[in-house]
Amino acid sequence: xxxxxxxxxxxxxxxxxxxxxxxxxxxxxxxxxxxxxxxxxxxxxxxxxxxxxxxxxxxxxxxxxxxxxxxxxxxxxxxxxxxxxxxxxxxxxxxxxxxxxxxxxxxxxxxxxxxxxxxxxxxxxxxxxxxxxxxxxxxxxxxxxxxxxxxxxxxxxxxxxxxxxxxxxxxxxxxxxxxxxxxxxxxxxxxxxxxxxxxxxxxxxxxxxxxxxxxxxxxxxxxxxxxxxxxxxxxxxxxxxxxxxxxxxxxxxxxxxxxxxxxxxxxxxxxxxxxxxxxxxxxxxxxxxxxxxxxxxxxxxxxxxxxxxxxxxxxxxxxxxxxxxxxxxxxxxxxxxxxxxxxxxxxxxxxxxxxxxxxxxxxxxxxxxxxxxxxxxxxxxxxxxxxxxxxxxxxxxxxxxxxxxx
Amino acid sequence: xxxxxxxxxxxxxxxxxxxxxxxxxxxxxxxxxxxxxxxxxxxxxxxxxxxxxxxxxxxxxxxxxxxxxxxxxxxxxxxxxxxxxxxxxxxxxxxxxxxxxxxxxxxxxxxxxxxxxxxxxxxxxxxxxxxxxxxxxxxxxxxxxxxxxxxxxxxxxxxxxxxxxxxxxxxxxxxxxxxxxxxxxxxxxxxxxxxxxxxxxxxxxxxxxx
Numbered sequence: 001x002x003x004x005x006x007x008x009x010x011x012x013x014x015x016x017x018x019x020x021x022x023x024x025x026x027x028x029x030x031x032x033x034x035x036x037x038x039x040x041x042x043x044x045x046x047x048x049x050x051x052x053x054x055x056x057x058x059x060x061x062x063x064x065x066x067x068x069x070x071x072x073x074x075x076x077x078x079x080x081x082x083x084x085x086x087x088x089x090x091x092x093x094x095x096x097x098x099x100x101x102x103x104x105x106x107x108x109x110x111x112x113x114x115x116x117x118x119x120x121x122x123x124x125x126x127x128x129x130x131x132x133x134x135x136x137x138x139x140x141x142x143x144x145x146x147x148x149x150x151x152x153x154x155x156x157x158x159x160x161x162x163x164x165x166x167x168x169x170x171x172x173x174x175x176x177x178x179x180x181x182x183x184x185x186x187x188x189x190x191x192x193x194x195x196x197x198x199x200x201x202x203x204x205x206x207x208x209x210x211x212x213x214x215x216x217x218x219x220x221x222x223x224x225x226x227x228x229x230x231x232x233x234x235x236x237x238x239x240x241x242x243x244x245x246x247x248x249x250x251x252x253x254x255x256x257x258x259x260x261x262x263x264x265x266x267x268x269x270x271x272x273x274x275x276x277x278x279x280x281x282x283x284x285x286x287x288x289x290x291x292x293x294x295x296x297x298x299x300x301x302x303x304x305x306x307x308x309x310x311x312x313x314x315x316x317x318x319x320x321x322x323x324x325x326x327x328x329x330x331x332x333x334x335x336x337x338x339x340x341x342x343x344x345x346x347x348x349x350x351x352x353x354x355x356x357x358x359x360x361x362x363x364x365x366x367x368x369x370x371x372x373x374x375x376x377x378x379x380x381x382x383x384x385x386x387x388x389x390x391x392x393x394x395x396x397x398x399x400x401x402x403x404x405x406x
Numbered sequence: 407x408x409x410x411x412x413x414x415x416x417x418x419x420x421x422x423x424x425x426x427x428x429x430x431x432x433x434x435x436x437x438x439x440x441x442x443x444x445x446x447x448x449x450x451x452x453x454x455x456x457x458x459x460x461x462x463x464x465x466x467x468x469x470x471x472x473x474x475x476x477x478x479x480x481x482x483x484x485x486x487x488x489x490x491x492x493x494x495x496x497x498x499x500x501x502x503x504x505x506x507x508x509x510x511x512x513x514x515x516x517x518x519x520x521x522x523x524x525x526x527x528x529x530x531x532x533x534x535x536x537x538x539x540x541x542x543x544x545x546x547x548x549x550x551x552x553x554x555x556x557x558x559x560x561x562x563x564x565x566x567x568x569x570x571x572x573x574x575x576x577x578x579x580x581x582x583x584x585x586x587x588x589x590x591x592x593x594x595x596x597x598x599x600x601x602x603x604x605x606x607x608x609x610x611x612x613x614x615x616x
Contacts (some may be wrong), residue, residue: 338472339479357479358489368472369479371465387465391472398475 031302032136034061034122034129035093036086039166047124047159050315053149057138060163061129062086062121065105066113068169074405075169076111077160078120079177079184081382082252082309083301085128088120089113094128094300103384110393115405116173123184124159125151125308133304134235144304146232151308153180153316157187164195171195173403174396178202178381179348180309183316186356189337190318190329198336198399200392203345203381205352206326206359207317212347215255216310219248223303232304245303246294253293258344258377262286319359326359333360336402337367338395340381340388347378368395421587422527422609423449426501429525429583429613430454434496437461437520439483439513440503444471447478459495461486484508487516495521502609504528505561514614515577524579524614530586532566532604551608567597567604574614583613 039060041047046054063086068075078088078101089105091098105111105118122130125148137144164172175188175196182204189199208216223229226244234240266286270276273283282288319326337360341353350371360367372387374380381388423446430436432454438447441460444467450456460478462468471478479486483500484507498521500513505528507513517524529551530536539547546556554561565573567586574581584597586607597603597610 336477357481358486361479361489362491364491364494366459366477367479368468368477369481370468370472371480373465387469391469394473394475401475 031134050152051149065118068117076116076174079181081179081181086120086122110389123156127302127305134302174198176200193333196335202340213314222247241303242298245298249297250290250294255347256379260375327362330363339369342380345378436497437495438499444476490520499525501527527611530607531564567610579614
């Protein structure tokens with residue numbers, strides 16, 4: 001390729017034009033026809049899944065920001081969490097809200113789109129345009145629903161590698177993400193060590209704990225107990241398990257916060273009333289807040305996708321992929337790691353993050369680790385946390401020097 | 407075994423750090439335990455071209471290090487060294503931290519396991535000023551090198567230079583070099599007359615191997 005600063009897709013024919021994000025697109029229409037870049041892979045490049053099945057056709061919806069440099073060495077892949085999407089730093093086409101990590105990614109931000117070419121794709125099993133249970137199954141021409149094979153984090157990463165190949169990038173300068181996104185970061189470093197120059201796993205772990213699986217199971221049971229779930233084929237009946245999905249979200253949302261933060265924000269304050277009603281209305285502000293979170297969530301997320309995404313996290317266990325010893329997963333790695341945890345995160349507590357750090361040390365890897373003091377719980381990674389920003393900015397700039405980025 | 411002339415570029419004026427860096431072979435792999443804000447690691451990267459790693463217990467110190475581009479993990483010398491592989495480093499350094507550990511002997515043993523060479527620097531509790539404070543004034547010493555009161559000091563395991571030599575014997579470590587930093591700090595002198603320096607040395611630096 002001629003010396004050219006700007007990015008050109010490797011095969012432009014298969015890349016659809018991005019549609020301007022317009023507010024109010026439904027999650028259903030985004031599943032097949034997303035408001036972002038799209039690449040489609042046919043049966044000549046099937047996605048091999050951990051379950052043993054192959055996906056003969058795969059669609060990946062993604063966004064890019066900034067420009068790929070001439071030697072294609074400044075690409076950062078951002079991996080999204082459980083209910084995130086590819087719109088990391090641009091308006092969501094469904095909610096019209098700013099991108100989920102727009103504090104972190106953008107011009108002059110720690111992941112600086114003036115310096116780096118940032119890629120974020122919707123994961124396989126998601127519902128914003130990458131093949132998932134809400135997508136149309138090309139072999140039946142009906143919505144997949146539960147006919148989609150179960151997806152693992154390694155499957156998600158395998159699909160992302162196909163996208164990175166498609167973009168003509170050999171080595172990513174960095175792979176970064178929190179929670180499920182952090183799991184993908186770790187999987188990238190394990191599956192494709194030579195393709196990851198640096199890695200920033202945040203608020204994550206090398207496996208999903210028993211307690212976390214338990215919370216996910218509560219969420220899934222809430223969805224499946226909703227009569228409108230209809231065995232996973234609700235779309236055939238023009239309904240949706242809204243109540244079940246909202247309850248799942250409410251339960252999960254508690255795990256993203258902390259007792260201190262809830263007390264700070266809501267305490268035992270009553271909602272628009274001076275005394276309890278002696279009924280089961282949302283008397284307390286925290287109840288009202290959670291109900292709002294649940295109701296808002298069902299507008300933007302597919303219930304079956306929630307089942308698939310939570311399952312992928314449950315199955316994640318890097319050590320199990322490597323004879324039960326986590327350090328073996330990282331032997332010989334040249335990737336530079338920067339692990340970040342938060343003091344009040346009880347979903348992925350510091351101990352889980354530190355287990356990764358320990359294994360990296362044991363493998364002789366280059367690793368930095370910072371525990372950020374905050375009361376905002378697991379969600380802190382999505383929020384304005386200056387210490388986290390300073391850490392990641394410093395880490396990326398020194399990694400950039402080592403990589404020869406200007 | 408001569409006095410270590412300090413000739414490294416002065417990116418720091420802390421004489422103990424300059425003296426330690428003079429012991430480190432250029433291009434080696436270094437683990438700095440209790441690396442603080444990364445001053446020594448930065449000095450070693452700049453003047454010795456080392457592949458450096460650090461452990462630091464305070465979040466503030468770790469954040470400063472990472473923001474300066476150093477590979478540093480938040481951790482504790484007493485509990486976290488066990489995670490490092492045998493012979494993982496050419497040099498393992500413990501600068502002014504030994505006296506703050508719960509288990510100094512285990513820490514030194516772990517260091518000897520992890521590193522081919524070990525550098526330890528510590529304040530000499532046998533110094534005459536310390537002895538005078540306790541012996542004549544009957545008070546726990548508060549000196550320039552040991553500025554804490556007894557109730558708020560992080561230093562819980564003081565030793566004298568002779569005590570440390572005893573520890574080296576106990577764990578089977580060979581002392582390759584040892585010297586004291588002179589007050590004022592222009593030069594360092596090798597420890598030949600042990601009893602003399604045990605009384606007059608303020609800070610000691612030891613280079614050990616298994």
